[in-house]
Amino acid sequence: MAPTDVQHTLGSYRRATVVGVGVIGISWTGLFLARGLEVTVNDPRPEAEHEVRTGLDQLLPALADLGLPTGGLTDRLRFEADLATAVAEADVVQENGPERLELKQELWALIEQAAPAHALLATSTSGIPASDIARSLRQPERLVVGHPFNPPHLVPLVEIVPGEQTSAETVERARAFYAALGKRPQVLRREVPGFVANRLQSALFRECVHLVAEGVVTEAELDDIVTSSIGLRWAVAGPFRTFHLGGGPGGLPHFIAHLGKGMEARWRDLGNPTFDEPTVTLLTEQARQDFGDRTVADLAAERDQAQIALMRALDGLPG
Amino acid sequence: MAPTDVQHTLGSYRRATVVGVGVIGISWTGLFLARGLEVTVNDPRPEAEHEVRTGLDQLLPALADLGLPTGGLTDRLRFEADLATAVAEADVVQENGPERLELKQELWALIEQAAPAHALLATSTSGIPASDIARSLRQPERLVVGHPFNPPHLVPLVEIVPGEQTSAETVERARAFYAALGKRPQVLRREVPGFVANRLQSALFRECVHLVAEGVVTEAELDDIVTSSIGLRWAVAGPFRTFHLGGGPGGLPHFIAHLGKGMEARWRDLGNPTFDEPTVTLLTEQARQDFGDRTVADLAAERDQAQIALMRALDGLPG
Numbered sequence: 141m142a143p144t145d146v147q148h149t150l151g152s153y154r155r156a157t158v159v160g161v162g163v164i165g166i167s168w169t170g171l172f173l174a175r176g177l178e179v180t181v182n183d184p185r186p187e188a189e190h191e192v193r194t195g196l197d198q199l200l201p202a203l204a205d206l207g208l209p210t211g212g213l214t215d216r217l218r219f220e221a222d223l224a225t226a227v228a229e230a231d232v233v234q235e236n237g238p239e240r241l242e243l244k245q246e247l248w249a250l251i252e253q254a255a256p257a258h259a260l261l262a263t264s265t266s267g268i269p270a271s272d273i274a275r276s277l278r279q280p281e282r283l284v285v286g287h288p289f290n291p292p293h294l295v296p297l298v299e300i301v302p303g304e305q306t307s308a309e310t311v312e313r314a315r316a317f318y319a320a321l322g323k324r325p326q327v328l329r330r331e332v333p334g335f336v337a338n339r340l341q342s343a344l345f346r347e348c349v350h351l352v353a354e355g356v357v358t359e360a361e362l363d364d365i366v367t368s369s370i371g372l373r374w375a376v377a378g379p380f381r382t383f384h385l386g387g388g389p390g391g392l393p394h395f396i397a398h399l400g401k402g403m404e405a406r407w408r409d410l411g412n413p414t415f416d417e418p419t420v421t422l423l424t425e426q427a428r429q430d431f432g433d434r435t436v437a438d439l440a441a442e443r444d445q446a447q448i449a450l451m452r453a454l455d456g457l458p459g
Numbered sequence: 460m461a462p463t464d465v466q467h468t469l470g471s472y473r474r475a476t477v478v479g480v481g482v483i484g485i486s487w488t489g490l491f492l493a494r495g496l497e498v499t500v501n502d503p504r505p506e507a508e509h510e511v512r513t514g515l516d517q518l519l520p521a522l523a524d525l526g527l528p529t530g531g532l533t534d535r536l537r538f539e540a541d542l543a544t545a546v547a548e549a550d551v552v553q554e555n556g557p558e559r560l561e562l563k564q565e566l567w568a569l570i571e572q573a574a575p576a577h578a579l580l581a582t583s584t585s586g587i588p589a590s591d592i593a594r595s596l597r598q599p600e601r602l603v604v605g606h607p608f609n610p611p612h613l614v615p616l617v618e619i620v621p622g623e624q625t626s627a628e629t630v631e632r633a634r635a636f637y638a639a640l641g642k643r644p645q646v647l648r649r650e651v652p653g654f655v656a657n658r659l660q661s662a663l664f665r666e667c668v669h670l671v672a673e674g675v676v677t678e679a680e681l682d683d684i685v686t687s688s689i690g691l692r693w694a695v696a697g698p699f700r701t702f703h704l705g706g707g708p709g710g711l712p713h714f715i716a717h718l719g720k721g722m723e724a725r726w727r728d729l730g731n732p733t734f735d736e737p738t739v740t741l742l743t744e745q746a747r748q749d750f751g752d753r754t755v756a757d758l759a760a761e762r763d764q765a766q767i768a769l770m771r772a773l774d775g776l777p778g
Contacts, residue, residue: 295692296687297688324687326680326684326687328675330673333728334725334728336675337689339670339728340689341689342722342726342729344662346729356647356649357645362655362697362698362699363696363698364645366693367694368616371697374685374694376686376690378681379664379667380679380745381682381749383664384755385758387755389754389755389756391755392743393743393747396739396743397739403664404733406652409658410662410665415723423699423711424715430699430700436709439700439703439704446696447694449772449776450691450694450769452772453768454768
């Protein structure tokens with residue numbers, strides 16, 4: 141994509157500040173750079189710059205596979221340890237600090253004071269409501285949750301979660317910004333702990349832990365069951381559409397009318413595990429058996445490559 | 460695939476009998492035919508033959524997309540209303556009758572008497588344990604659950620669920636048969652109601668219903684969240700692998716040690732909906748808004764096309 145295209149697509153966004161560069165912050169940084177933005181990174185840890193540069197090197201193959209430019213990205217990257225200076229010229233601030241309310245309130249009070257009045261202010265938090273963080277702000281209408289599904293340079297979803305006081309304008313700007321980045325933003329209608337994707341992930345994982353703890357399947361067997369059935373389904377059609385298409389010509393209403401009671405009975409039968417000592421030992425041992433001889437980085441690269449192949453296949457379809 | 464290849468791959472299986480031809484039975488019939496088997500269909504309903512022939516016509520595009528031969532399939536198809544006659548020469552019997560224990564016990568007692576001693580005996584049941592059905596058999600070691608994820612011609616998974624008395628030989632034969640058909644069989648280590656894939660699907664769907672009932676998202680929004688995040692992930696890496704890769708270099712053990720308590724708290728916060736009147740009304744209305752102007756058959760064809768594209772993309776990857 142040529143720079144002029146990027147500026148057209150991203151409109152008025154030219155300078156992004158990424159606050160906090162753990163895994164999520166590094167991934168945002170890579171995506172922002174690949175989409176043509178100038179990026180200022182702020183992180184108080186002295187090792188942050190090294191981690192970002194190393195992390196970006198690791199992202200490059202995936203960015204290239206996604207069809208994004210990867211040459212000279214770091215020409216537009218700078219590091220600024222002073223938060224007020226780092227955000228002073230930002231068109232957008234994406235914060236990825238530790239998940240502690242008081243810390244985020246402090247960060248955002250500082251950012252609000254130092255950032256331009258036009259800057260879009262978004263937090264990547266996966267668990268703290270914007271309503272709570274914004275209590276430290278003079279203009280709480282400016283802050284919104286822009287929660288990516290990890291890693292943000294790769295997974296399309298960004299959950300936009302407005303706080304009680306977030307303005308409709310802020311929400312709309314956030315949606316347009318993430319869409320221009322090539323993401324798939326989704327605005328939640330209510331703040332709910334964990335937002336949507338992580339809640340759904342937790343709901344499924346609870347039953348996964350139960351079935352492994354009960355000895356019905358191993359972790360590897362369960363993973364294989366998921367990738368060869370519901371995972372493949374849910375990559376192309378969500379749960380409601382799936383049941384709509386599984387209900388015969390009458391669709392979801394027919395499905396609920398005829399199978400709703402059976403589904404309720406199934407729900408009552410689902411497991412309720414805890415991470416007690418025997419369960420943790422079992423899960424840990426099986427994970428070491430399955431993955432022990434390969435690094436997480438290698439496995440993740442393999443997984444990401446497969447996922448990009450899927451995304452390309454879907455992009456090539458009509459509609 | 461040339462006939463000799465098929466016979467080589469499927470070994471001694473040449474004649475399959477499909478008992479009961481609802482949606483699942485028709486799909487098995489199409490797959491068996493496309494894989495070169497001679498198929499005898501048994502179903503007491505007078506409209507069964509018409510439904511099978513119509514249904515097969517609708518399957519052909521998907522079978523072709525899967526790279527399977529689709530010419531002259533019905534040359535190897537016959538209909539036999541008498542069950543004993545239908546199974547008399549079968550190498551494999553795949554039963555897809557109504558989900559009623561007494562009926563399945565009657566069917567299988569008859570099949571056991573009439574089928575050759577070497578025939579593989581499999582039931583597609585999604586909910587009745589082989590242990591219960593086999594109480595009507597003289598040789599309960601011969602019966603096994605071969606539960607496909609709908610539709611079997613398309614979704615790779617087949618859950619093989621041995622009953623208490625199913626022999627290891629029967630399990631191994633079933634695994635080899637489904638693998639030779641191009642499916643991805645998975646043997647469960649214990650009988651559990653709903654088996655694995657449907658239990659996981661139910662667990663996720665419970666939270667889906669909760670989030671829509673609570674007004675956090677609509678059905679369409681939730682579906683979009685799933686396809687753009689966890690669905691895409693779970694198509695290439697199951698839940699355990701996903702959390703292993705989300706736990707940093709320490710993998711799943713690190714993840715559980717550091718985030719297990721938070722996950723347990725999330726589990727306690729998950730919803731517990733029922734299909735009460737307001738919920739059913741809401742779900743029905745939203746489904747009609749989302750899908751009302753298109754037929755289930757059209758939507759399903761579109762979904763299946765997308766899924767085949769994904770399967771092809773994954774097949775093209777190393778490993």
